[in-house]
Amino acid sequence: LIDQSKKKVFINLINLKNKKVLKLDRTEAWSWQLGSNLQWHPKNDSIFFNKKINKRYITKQIDLNSKKTKLLNFSIYNICPNGKYFLIADFIKIGKLRKGYGFETNKLQKSLNLKKSKLEIVTNKKNKKVLYLFDESKQKNVVGCYINHQTFSPDGSKIAYFYTVLKKNNQRQIFFFCYCLKKRKNFLVKISKSKLISHYCWKNNNEILFTMKQNIKYYSYVLYNIKFDNFKILNSELNKDGHPMFNPKNNDLFVSDTYPNLFGFQKLFIFSVRKKKIIWKKYFYSPYKYKGIMRCDLHPRWSNDGKKIMVDFVSNGNRSIGIFAIKV
Numbered sequence: 001l002i003d004q005s006k007k008k009v010f011i012n013l014i015n016l017k018n019k020k021v022l023k024l025d026r027t028e029a030w031s032w033q034l035g036s037n038l039q040w041h042p043k044n045d046s047i048f049f050n051k052k053i054n055k056r057y058i059t060k061q062i063d064l065n066s067k068k069t070k071l072l073n074f075s076i077y078n079i080c081p082n083g084k085y086f087l088i089a090d091f092i093k094i095g096k097l098r099k100g101y102g103f104e105t106n107k108l109q110k111s112l113n114l115k116k117s118k119l120e121i122v123t124n125k126k127n128k129k130v131l132y133l134f135d136e137s138k139q140k141n142v143v144g145c146y147i148n149h150q151t152f153s154p155d156g157s158k159i160a161y162f163y164t165v166l167k168k169n170n171q172r173q174i175f176f177f178c179y180c181l182k183k184r185k186n187f188l189v190k191i192s193k194s195k196l197i198s199h200y201c202w203k204n205n206n207e208i209l210f211t212m213k214q215n216i217k218y219y220s221y222v223l224y225n226i227k228f229d230n231f232k233i234l235n236s237e238l239n240k241d242g243h244p245m246f247n248p249k250n251n252d253l254f255v256s257d258t259y260p261n262l263f264g265f266q267k268l269f270i271f272s273v274r275k276k277k278i279i280w281k282k283y284f285y286s287p288y289k290y291k292g293i294m295r296c297d298l299h300p301r302w303s304n305d306g307k308k309i310m311v312d313f314v315s316n317g318n319r320s321i322g323i324f325a326i327k328v
Contacts, residue, residue: 011038011049013064016323024062028052029075031091032100032294037076043083050075050091050103057091057103074122075103077148080156086122087150087159093117097144097166100293113137114144119161119179119186131179132186134163141168155205157181158226162197176200176210178226189224191231201244203251211241221256223273235276240267243299249306253279253328257298257311260286266298268311270328280328284313 011025029050030036036049044063051060051071059072077089093112095102119132136142143166150161159179164172176192179185189197191212198219200210206227211219221238224231242256252274258267269281290296296319298311309324 009036011036011047025049025051025060027060029057029091029103031095031102031104033297033299034101039076039079041083042079042081048072048076048079052103059086072122072126074120074128078151080152081154082156084123085152085156087152087161088120088122088128089148089150090117090146093144094146094148097146098148098164100295101148115139115142117145117147117163119147119150119159121159131159131181131184132177136165139165142166143168149200151202153202153205157205160200160202160208178208190229191222191224198241199243201246201254203246203254209244209246209254211244213241221271234271234273237278238271243297245301247302247306248304255300255302255309257300259297264288266313268298268300268309270326280326282324284311286314287317290314290319 008026008028009030010023011027013022013024027036027049029052038047038049040047045065046061046063048059048061051058053071057075059074059076061070061072074088075091076086078087091102092105093102093114095104097114115136117134118130120128120130122128134145136145145163145165147161147163150159152159158181161177163175163177166172174196176189176197178187178189196213198211198213200208203209203223206225208224208226210222210224212222214220218239219241221234222231223234240258242258244254244256247253252272253270255270260266264286266284266286267281268284269278272279284298286296296312296314298313300309300311302309307326309326311322313320313322
């Protein structure tokens, strides 16, 4: 186990007009796939990221205008679009059960219970509430369980997330759940009982796009409707796993990617749901040394105005960030 808690990453602010880089902070609370969960507040010019202070993992908020800071007593995963609620995660446990996605440290908390997981929400007044509890304590063949990839719907009324059970034979059962805040109801997306759902994103308040494994070789992009509990498979051309995200200004378009092929190339592409085809694509080379836990997925994401795409990629042997202006 690599003790990542002794290695720090920088939190930088980049001015895209003059290319100046301002170093705001550095943190020991990060993972290879999620970084420090750095994200903007949806309503103002402040940022949030995970931080380790006095041997505790917390969230730090920095107001970029006043430079004032605030420390929050939890590890952030996602912010509600209205800015009033936070979804949190147990990154220490995730680091133990899913390497590359949590805080990997040799010093685990004595109170850490690997067989219990909570879906937790915190208000901006710091009130913490458990929405749902999973308990696998009585299952002898279970090593642990965890919740991750929890996100709010665009209007903040629902929460989608993965619940994963790790068994002793090193097999994982991944279930896709949705929680309705108004009805206080948690429900399992039925198809996730039989198929492996890998990644997902919200299209609107009632539709979710996810990548689903059909067989040993191929994946499908599936559009699921929560309201009617039905789904449809998009173009069969989309048969590789990826990280989709809908354009925030035009939900006919989503960007996604692929993992490296046999020659090390990853594909970045934009798909039109209405036209049922890929309308733009670009390729990146990923060196063989970036594999496994330390792999560098493209993880494409749109800018708030829907005019740019940012990706993580390898440049000159180093992890880098690329930004592309898009006209489609």
